[in-house]
Amino acid sequence: METPRTTPSTSLALCYTSPRRTCPYRRTPRQRRLAGPKLSTSPVSSGRLRRSPVTQNVEKPGALPGLTNKTWQVLYLSPLYKFSTQPQALKQYGRSLATFLVQEADKEIAVDNGCTKQCVFSVYEGLRVNAADPEAIQILVTTKATNGNKKTNGGQVLLTAVLCGIDLESNPCTGLKKHFTYYPILLVKSRVTLSALLKSWLQRHFDCRISPLMPTSMDLAWMVAMWSGTLAERKNKPVELLYSVPEECEGLSRITYTINAEDCKTLWDSIRSKGSDDFTGEEVGAFVKSLEEHFYECFKVKLWKMELRRVGTPLAYIGDGKVKIFSPENAWQVLRLLSELALEQFQLLATT
Amino acid sequence: MDSSVEKSVIRSVLSKSLSRDIETLVRKWGCFSESDIQKLNFRATKSAIASQIFELCKELGLKQEIGDLDLLCTQLHSSSKKWTVLKLKGGQLKTDLDPQDLRDRLVAVLETDCLGDVHLNVKSYGGAIWIRVYVQGAAPFKTTDVVYVLSYPHTPILIACRMKVKMQEIVYSALVEVFESEEVTELQLTGHHLPSLADLALQQTSQGPFWKYRNIEEAVNPLIRSKVSTKSVTSEDKERETDERLMDENREEKQSRQERLDSTFGTHAQPTLEKLEYKLDLRFRGTTFAPGMKGQPDLFHCRVKFEGPSVLEGTKNLGRTGFASLPLPRHLAKVHSLAKNHFTVAEMDSARKRPSSQSK
Numbered sequence: 191m192e193t194p195r196t197t198p199s200t201s202l203a204l205c206y207t208s209p210r211r212t213c214p215y216r217r218t219p220r221q222r223r224l225a226g227p228k229l230s231t232s233p234v235s236s237g238r239l240r241r242s243p244v245t246q247n248v249e250k251p252g253a254l255p256g257l258t259n260k261t262w263q264v265l266y267l268s269p270l271y272k273f274s275t276q277p278q279a280l281k282q283y284g285r286s287l288a289t290f291l292v293q294e295a296d297k298e299i300a301v302d303n304g305c306t307k308q309c310v311f312s313v314y315e316g317l318r319v320n321a322a323d324p325e326a327i328q329i330l331v332t333t334k335a336t337n338g339n340k341k342t343n344g345g346q347v348l349l350t351a352v353l354c355g356i357d358l359e360s361n362p363c364t365g366l367k368k369h370f371t372y373y374p375i376l377l378v379k380s381r382v383t384l385s386a387l388l389k390s391w392l393q394r395h396f397d398c399r400i401s402p403l404m405p406t407s408m409d410l411a412w413m414v415a416m417w418s419g420t421l422a423e424r425k426n427k428p429v430e431l432l433y434s435v436p437e438e439c440e441g442l443s444r445i446t447y448t449i450n451a452e453d454c455k456t457l458w459d460s461i462r463s464k465g466s467d468d469f470t471g472e473e474v475g476a477f478v479k480s481l482e483e484h485f486y487e488c489f490k491v492k493l494w495k496m497e498l499r500r501v502g503t504p505l506a507y508i509g510d511g512k513v514k515i516f517s518p519e520n521a522w523q524v525l526r527l528l529s530e531l532a533l534e535q536f537q538l539l540a541t542t
Numbered sequence: 543m544d545s546s547v548e549k550s551v552i553r554s555v556l557s558k559s560l561s562r563d564i565e566t567l568v569r570k571w572g573c574f575s576e577s578d579i580q581k582l583n584f585r586a587t588k589s590a591i592a593s594q595i596f597e598l599c600k601e602l603g604l605k606q607e608i609g610d611l612d613l614l615c616t617q618l619h620s621s622s623k624k625w626t627v628l629k630l631k632g633g634q635l636k637t638d639l640d641p642q643d644l645r646d647r648l649v650a651v652l653e654t655d656c657l658g659d660v661h662l663n664v665k666s667y668g669g670a671i672w673i674r675v676y677v678q679g680a681a682p683f684k685t686t687d688v689v690y691v692l693s694y695p696h697t698p699i700l701i702a703c704r705m706k707v708k709m710q711e712i713v714y715s716a717l718v719e720v721f722e723s724e725e726v727t728e729l730q731l732t733g734h735h736l737p738s739l740a741d742l743a744l745q746q747t748s749q750g751p752f753w754k755y756r757n758i759e760e761a762v763n764p765l766i767r768s769k770v771s772t773k774s775v776t777s778e779d780k781e782r783e784t785d786e787r788l789m790d791e792n793r794e795e796k797q798s799r800q801e802r803l804d805s806t807f808g809t810h811a812q813p814t815l816e817k818l819e820y821k822l823d824l825r826f827r828g829t830t831f832a833p834g835m836k837g838q839p840d841l842f843h844c845r846v847k848f849e850g851p852s853v854l855e856g857t858k859n860l861g862r863t864g865f866a867s868l869p870l871p872r873h874l875a876k877v878h879s880l881a882k883n884h885f886t887v888a889e890m891d892s893a894r895k896r897p898s899s900q901s902k
Contacts, residue, residue, distance in 0.1 A: 211749070321877070338873075347593055426763045428845075435850070435856070435860075435865070436863075436865070438859075438863050439814075439856060439859040439860055439863050439865055440848075440852075440855060440856065441849060441850050441851060441852040441853060441854070441855035441857075441858075441860055442850035442852075442854030442855075442856025442857065443850040443851065443856075443861065444849050445846065445847070445848055445849075446845075446846065446847040447844065447846055448844055448845040448846070448847075449842070449843070449844040450842075450843040450844060451841050453840070453841075455827065455843070456835075456838070456840065456842075457832060457835060460832055460834030460835050461832050461834065467866075476659035476831045476846060477832075479828070479830075479831040480826075480828035480829070480830070480831035480832035481828060482828070482830035483827065483830055484826055484827045484842065484844075485829055485846070486828075487827035487828065487864070488822055488824060488827065488846075488871070488887070489846070489870075489871060489874055490866050490867045490868075490869075490870055490871055490874070491860060491865060491866040491874075492864075492865055492867070495865055496865070515742065521674075535839075
């Protein structure tokens with residue numbers, strides 16, 4: 191396993207990780223993979239394979255129904271205890287969650303409009319890149335029409351959630367007994383109250399811990415640097431960096447820096463060393479630093495002293511614990527990095 | 543006027559204001575007598591009050607005046623709308639019209655142009671003449687169809703709220719005709735805070751050395767010489783003054799920063815703007831870290847937005863706190879003089895003999 195430790199080799203990287211950068215600091219890997227999954231060097235022995243890798247599935251556009259062009263809340267999890275993907279077990283989870291939701295609804299004062307909820311757990315196809323990946327699970331909570339008004343509010347989707355983990359380099363459960371299944375991230379889209387209920391049910395039922403995944407300034411810098419060069423074919427979303435201005439500077443709260451996607455690609459190409467699948471810390475430093483320098487030359491404002499809060503790339507918009515993915519072809523790339531960050535976050539918590 | 547429109551106007555007015563303010567609003571409006579107001583129950587729900595007021599209006603035969611109520615409400619809640627500053631162009635503008643005159647002229651112009659019933663209210667308030675235009679067509683009443691325009695007498699400045707494109711053509715051409723101007727242009731200045739917008743548009747020369755003159759001129763009595771204490775003293779400063787052991791190593795630097803900022807921005811409170819927008823068509827300048835981009839002839843297009851409750855105060859603070867180096871570039875420091883908040887910054891050769899970082 192590669193230890194995520196930064197040993198800046200050049201002065202550039204040193205400059206980028208210098209203490210002037212906003213906190214919090216975490217160890218950052220020296221490089222991250224940019225291109226497709228390394229199938230040849232997959233650490234999984236073929237003996238454990240139950241299925242052949244489904245990479246072809248991923249490349250098919252539209253293979254991920256309902257995942258793209260939606261704003262998801264991103265959460266990270268600790269390993270789930272006694273979680274099974276057997277159809278029977280999934281059915282039972284659905285019933286259990288539905289009962290739980292009914293109980294919780296009873297506790298509150300009648301705000302609900304009297305409709306019961308139906309919960310369905312199902313296997314979400316097309317998100318497996320590596321044979322070692324756990325099968326992605328989709329959780330769907332819909333309203334079930336009760337007294338006759340089927341047409342009006344039956345089948346209305348209240349919550350969509352996807353449990354997934356893509357192309358992890360290591361599994362924290364390998365040393366443990368096989369009762370544990372590790373899903374690094376959970377994507378949720380629903381009202382806050384309902385997602386909180388789902389969270390508490392999962393925590394109780396599988397004895398795990400769920401918290402929102404908040405990428406740091408540094409992680410966001412990685413994302414914007416890695417994905418700015420990947421352009422979709424048609425209309426390209428511009429590259430966007432949103433900085434929050436520190437509180438002592440009253441009157442100004444945020445600065446949005448939007449860059450034309452094609453122009454950004456030119457810059458990216460000039461920085462990126464060709465012929466390598468890995469993206470290095472030095473390249474990230476050079477990319478973000480040069481953008482900030484350009485801004486400084488235009489406005490004399492030092493962006494590197496501010497916190498990077500949200501980034502937008504042609505692939506996805508990420509920030510404040512939320513993600514919105516644009517193209518299904520590259521969704522796995524975004525989700526893989528999120529899984530990686532979630533794993534790093536979890537390992538950080540597990541070791542301290 | 544169709545009675546359903548009146549009812550919707552009253553409802554929209556009440557929904558915009560707080561329930562405890564409704565009574566004062568109705569009193570300010572001044573169309574009901576004291577005994578009428580006594581009859582109203584201001585403790586009821588907003589929709590109940592709305593129907594009470596509507597019934598009362600029907601009894602008293604008030605129709606035109608309901609527009610005044612809406613205008614009054616807009617005056618009190620002006621920051622909820624987004625305003626655009628307009629400028630009239632032409633040699634001989636007729637900007638000294640009194641409200642009644644303006645109303646008559648506008649009605650005459652609008653009724654020939656519009657298909658439908660024109661509702662027009664004109665009131666003078668806070669140094670400006672407020673105009674409310676609503677053209678009743680076949681569609682039901684929507685608050686977004688109402689147009690508000692402010693005219694500042696004796697100046698070519700107008701401020702209008704956001705409106706639909708179709709309405710915009712009609713209203714702009716009507717304004718041109720009424721003020722006997724050649725055309726109406728939009729200064730690229732928008733925002734929510736009306737006094738600041740007016741201030742920026744009307745006092746373009748108030749930056750730099752002029753702020754001192756303006757401070758004196760706008761004082762209550764310019765002949766009385768009193769000590770001008772414009773600098774605010776924070777508690778931190780006070781503590782530092784009282785305790786001699788505390789010492790600020792960067793005091794001189796901070797002071798010189800403050801002085802430089804004061805000379806560009808002035809010491810008075812800055813006008814409130816919520817947004818500054820820039821479109822940059824410049825060559826890439828971050829070549830220290832990206833040497834490959836040196837000599838790149840193509841422009842690096844980007845857009846930059848500064849947002850916050852008071853952006854001008856914020857830019858001043860950027861300089862004060864050291865998040866920006868001084869001197870600030872012209873397009874950031876001279877927003878007052880340029881009187882706009884949407885800029886295009888272009889390279890010198892592409893914008894034909896304009897100095898670089900000059901805003902168009």
